[in-house]
Amino acid sequence: MANESEIVTNLLQRSFSRARSFGQDYYSLQSASSEIIPDRGEYLLKFYLGAPPIETLAIADTGSDLTWIQCKPCVCFDQKAPIFEPSRSSTYKQASCSSKVCTSLPRTSCNVSSNTCNYKVQYGDNSFSKGDIAMEKITLGSTAEEKVTLPSVVIGCGHLNQGTFGAGASGIVGLGGGEASLITQMGSSIQGKFSYCLVPYLGRMTKSSKMKFGDQAVVTGAGVATTPIVPNRPKTFYFLTLEGITVGNMKLNYYDTTFPSSSVNVSKAIQEGNIIIDSGTTLTYLSTELYYQVITALKSQMKSRPIRDPLGLLKLCFRSIARVNVPEITFHFKGADVKLKPINTFIETTRRSICLAFAPASIVSIFGNLAQANFLVGYDLEKKTVSFKPTDCSRS
Incomplete structure (x- = not known):
């Protein structure tokens, strides 16, 4: 027959086990x-x-x-x-x-x-x-x-x-x-939180990284830029607001061309939720007008002579990135400036050619996965935000 001490011990153990079972799903998914x-x-x-x-x-x-x-x-x-x-x-x-x-x-x-x-x-x-x-x-x-x-x-x-x-x-x-x-x-x-860090596309390089969930997916520290998710339909997409793009020293405003620029302030003409962020799309797609503004700005600041894309798919191409001085391109999301490096903006289409990894959008603008490489990207669906932090994803 169990003595009082054993009874209490068993009682406490059952209590601890029961409490752990209530929180098991929560804590396991958090990890x-x-x-x-x-x-x-x-x-x-x-x-x-x-x-x-x-x-x-x-x-x-x-x-x-x-x-x-x-x-x-x-x-x-x-x-x-x-x-x-x-x-x-x-x-x-x-x-x-x-x-x-x-x-x-x-x-x-x-x-x-x-x-x-x-x-x-x-x-x-x-x-x-x-x-x-x-x-x-x-x-x-x-x-x-x-x-x-x-x-x-x-x-x-x-x-x-x-x-x-x-x-x-x-x-x-x-x-x-x-x-x-x-x-x-x-x-x-x-808690509506997940994050990922995408290793840049560098030919046959296959280093992996991590997708995390819950509290461990919160993006914090120096250099974090956070922008709101705009509720829109379909609910599938995470809509952000792009206010403009800076190419080197040239600021290009993003505005809704349905408003005449002479009759309305540019900042008021920006449509909320005008771009989606998508890990499943490779290139970045911009409104046709903004896309060609980016190309013009790049041509004016890059000394190299453009060539035709050997694959016939992209518009602005050059010979080998080692010979090309690519200006920094910054995406100005609402409340968040995301500075992109050449690995985010250009893609090697052959061993001897690189091309701008942007294209004109047919329907919706998309911030694609090449642009997100080497950023820790965190989603908080309760706060309705997306955060970006420059990170070496091959070491994350």
Whole structure:
């Protein structure tokens, strides 16, 4: 028979265990940290899918919501890793037509004959994925000893996938602001906070960096520049306000050309939320007028003679960056000046040519991932801010 001391000891141990279990999800997600691997202009997030857990690499995309991966049986784009087989995962659960997941998510449909919930997502370059909506376990890395498990995440299991995806990727991790995104599904446990640090695209260099969540994702210290996220639709995108760009010593104002510049103050003509920040887009896209102003400013300050892009894709190119003096380009976001280096603004298209990594926007302006390289970029969705801190991401 247990004595009083043993009873109290057991009582206290049960109490401590119970208290820890209440906070386990909160603290485990606070320690979540996943590897980001550069792959030819894309950035792949490493995670583990299903049970037994299968290592998976998918494009980290703040410009989309649904996380999807290629699944057997499949009409697929080429990928290096084996294609995921849902029948071999004990935690895979296909969503039915009547499930809340199916009825609440956009772009879903019902296959009545099989009572399965289907999805289709399409991207700006006409890449697309079609398949089944399901619930599956996702395991992330951690700054603590044990990995972090998300037991039931809404994903897309893609059976028909086509497009310009690199062979290193098995799909996309949706990090946008919509209901289906991984960030939204992680919920209040991460307090709307996540950050990443993208290693610059330097040919075959493959040093990885980290994506962090919760309190460890807060960006602080000297050199931090913070700008508001502007609420807008679709909720997927993180809209920022670009007020202008400085090229060397030339300040270029960003204004809405629907207002005559002679009749309205430039600062009043700036449209809030006129650019989105997107980790899944390589280039930076600017309004046509601002884009050509940037090109004119660069031509006037760079002594080298421009050449044609050997690939025929970009407008302003030069021979080898070693011979070119590139002026600093600063993006003036609302409340935040982000100074870009040549690795952010120019891309090597061949061994003998570099080109401005900007393009004219057809619909929406985009601050792409090349421009974000070597910055610690932190999102705080509760405060509705994005912060930038110059960082050597290869050492982060």
